[in-house]
Amino acid sequence: MRIIFSFLALALLFTNCDDGDIITTALDFDETFDTCGELVCFKIKTEPTESLSLLVDTTLEDLIETEVDLDHPLLVNLVDFNPVFTNTQFNYRTYSNTITSDVFCSVIPPANLGVTNDYASSVTATFETVLTEDDNDGIPAELEDIDGDGDLDNDDTDGDGLPNYLDADDDGDNVLTASELADFSDMDTDNDPLTNPEDTDGDGIPNYLDTDDDGDTILTINEEGQTQDQNPANDIDNNTVGPDYLNNVVTNNVPATAYREHTIQQSFQITLTLTGITLSVLTQDVLDFGTLSSTISRVVTPEF
Known part of the structure; x- marks a missing residue:
């Protein structure tokens, strides 16, 4: 070339x-x-x-x-x-x-x-x-150091082998972090989802780190009653409420079989x-x- x-x-x-x-x-x-x-x-x-x-x-x-990094198959190093x-x-x-x-x-x-x-x-x-490298999920890499030890590589909330700063789906529920950051209520009126990220079930865990966003005991990743395509966000039984994974009245349980692709x-x-x-x-x-x-x-x- x-x-x-x-x-x-x-x-x-x-x-x-x-x-x-x-x-x-x-x-x-x-x-x-x-x-x-x-x-x-x-x-x-x-x-x-x-x-x-x-x-x-x-x-x-x-x-x-x-x-490919020999110790971490989803990570890479320069040759x-x-x-x-x-x-x-x-x-x-x-x-x-x-x-x-x-x-x-x-x-x-x-x-x-x-x-x-x-x-x-x-x-x-x-x-x-x-x-x-970055996952472009809307959260600056320095804010994805969950344990605060200065090492981004050991923060992997969902244990899928991708550290949070490279993981477009930090909690592994097949709903992208970028779409789970919404701060619809904006209770602190700063229009910044990073200071008050959405927590649908009010359990103190923001949606982007919560494996059961609506608190209905059905894991978000398994709430695919309409389409089994590794994307719970497009499964909606009630258009006035929103996706089933945010609706604790709908408890369809369709076990997931795969994670979605991640672009880094x-x-x-x-x-x-x-x-x-x-x-x-x-x-x-x-x-x-x-x-x-x-x-x-x-x-x-x-x-x-």
Whole structure:
């Protein structure tokens, strides 16, 4: 696969100089970069027109590759969070013409680039990738530390193998946490469900952590009298009351056979640093090339 990194913002300042003069201003690439096409990292500036580029023997897929945690089958770890690539080609170029990203992103670059100087150096490229996962259930991860010990991984209310901060259904009743946070009464008038989450049966346990939301002794997960689709929220015998799992008059008991799918958002932040730059026109041999952010998702289904 051919991938290209392109910078979104410009933070490189050079002093204008004649060919052969020493550039005394340090390079500052503390900005983000994006991807397209072949794996080339680059940045463009104008007045004067200049570029920095880096050809890297890797792919974005490799940089964000994960593998299943051997101790926790529903969790993942980065395969390599800190890969290092030596003898990587780095170029600083100046141009007589204004250029665009087509110089690096096009399969066939423009014919008239107007390159006036092309300085090359072999460098070491060091990537560092940080992976952050979240269930996007409406509860900030730091608030899902139920026992308050600072370790999010040991808080698993329903015991399904997914910690609460990665579990879109914290109580394992097949009703998503996001839909159980509603604070319809808003007794504290702050319009914030996190300060007063709905507790239908008034047992002191909010619905999103309560396995029997209406207190009728039938587990919410088993209140699927109309449709057996791992979603009690769409089983309604009385439209004026709402779903059966919130109606203690309806006690249909249809034992569940599976948990529903869980979607976990993965956010990757990749930092790139170059060392060993040996260009005659530059005084800087270490360069912070900036960061790349990438967001994807993974889907898991806990074992019932």
